[in-house]
Amino acid sequence: MRRTAPTAKILSIRLPASLSAKLSTIARKRKVPVSVVVREVLEQAGERNVGSFGELARDFCGRLSGPPDLSLNADHLKGYGK
Numbered sequence: 001m002r003r004t005a006p007t008a009k010i011l012s013i014r015l016p017a018s019l020s021a022k023l024s025t026i027a028r029k030r031k032v033p034v035s036v037v038v039r040e041v042l043e044q045a046g047e048r049n050v051g052s053f054g055e056l057a058r059d060f061c062g063r064l065s066g067p068p069d070l071s072l073n074a075d076h077l078k079g080y081g082k
Contacts, residue, residue: 023038
């Protein structure tokens, strides 16, 4: 079951070992080549319309309470990261 168009281009990428292992595991379980899995994921990613960060976070804006100068007042950072 080859789904590559005759004018397909070859793409070489470097993946971290962990991601490469995940990709190989998925392909092996589905009994398809790794390239098929990659193509399907890329096609699905192009179909998703997730919107901007602001659009995704819209429901959370204004839901938290805290000091109004949290991002401006350095006193709020005392002891942060210790």
